[in-house]
Amino acid sequence: MLTVNQLNFNYPNSRLVLNSIDLDFTAGNIYGLFGKNGEGKSTLLKIMTGLLFPKTGNCTLNGHSTKKRSVESLQHVFLVPEDFELPAISIGNFEKVQSCFYPNFSKQQFYELIKEFQLSVTDVISKLSFGQKKKVLIAFGIAANTKLLLMDEPTNGLDIPSKSQFRRVMASAVDENKCIVISTHQVRDLHSLINHIVILDNGQAVFxxxxxxxxxxxxxxxxxxxxxxxxxxxxxxxxxxxxxxxxDMTETEVDLELLFNGILSEPSKIKSTLKGTDHGSGV
Known part of the structure; x- marks a missing residue:
């Protein structure tokens, strides 16, 4: 579905933020994109949507280069950014204005999620808290039913009950035709939700x-x-x-935070143990 090939990117007068990135994202999966602050997670998501252009290399969605920002690509991707501005209109009017750009948008699904998030269609978005605004975007992103759904630090601004609610809602959004990529440095928040892990470190995809x-x-x-x-x-x-x-030890639950720290500290030991079991590009 989404292929990143030999991708390099840097901002003006800065070092490479992304260095020779090779990744494949396929439908039916929820990817956890992990990395410390400043490791290029947000940059990579923006390249996937065509908001930023790679210096060299390619990023393609179903064969279309994302940097061309064609209608064929844009109608199949939605990004929930970490920082955003939303208009001072009601949730209902926001849906009416924005939903027409997404051919698979489900109004029923959107309003069910708004209700699940304990919001009202008459709520004026500008008067909502940051966490509530994020819930509006999350609900819209899920209801857009795009082939690719990207989320950048979606649990920032959410309280503990809302984080549990987020995981429950996201689990119900899994679709064999949809690929979801969630970027975060708060590894614990994606516990029991993701089924594939990508870790960025020093500008490279190390796992x-x-x-x-x-x-x-x-x-x-x-x-x-x-x-x-x-x-x-x-x-x-x-x-x-x-x-x-x-x-021959009994299977245990994967400790995402321990794995993340382990990959950053002892990558060769852990990856050599996985080698031969699978052929993931980061191992």
Whole structure:
């Protein structure tokens, strides 16, 4: 669906923000795009939508270059940005003005989500809190039913109950014809939601792997003493929790935050354990 090939990007008079990025995003998946602040996550999403142009390399959506911003591409992609401005109109009028640009938009779905988010179609957007405004955009993005849905730090501005609500709503939005990419540095917020992980570090895609492969290959938890020699990565701040090769150990839940820190600290150890299990571009 979306292919990023040998992509390089830098802002004027700055170092490369993205360096030789090769990634494939396919339908039916929710990708977690992780990285520290300033690692190019937002930049990559903007390139995917055609808001920024790569210096070299390509980004194509269903064979169409995103930088051309053709109608054929734009009607199939929606971005929920981290920072945004919305007009001082009601939620209902916002839907009427914007929905016509998306041929698969579902009004029924949109208004059901607005109700789920405890908002009203008569609410004036400019009078809403930042978190409520973000809920309007999230509801619209899901209801647009674009082939590609991009979200940049969608849980910023949401309180704890709203984050749980967000995960529930996103889980219901999964479609075999839709690809969802969620960028965040708050790894815990995507727990139990994503099924594929991409990690950016120092301008490069250092990890690109499905959650299924990770779960089958790695073990997460406090290791028994007889397994300490096999530890790939460990943190005392996690109560001694570590990452080990799973081998014949019982399957555990993937600890996203521990995995993220492990990839940044011990990438070769973890990726060599995964090597041979799958052929993800980041391994």
């Amino acid at each position: 690109d792997q499905s959650l299924n492969i990770i779960s089958n290959s790695l073990w997460f938890g406090k290791p028994p003493s007889y397994e300490e020699s096999n530890i790939l990565y460990q943190e005392s701040s996690f109560g001694g929790k570590a990452i080990l090769p799973r081998m």
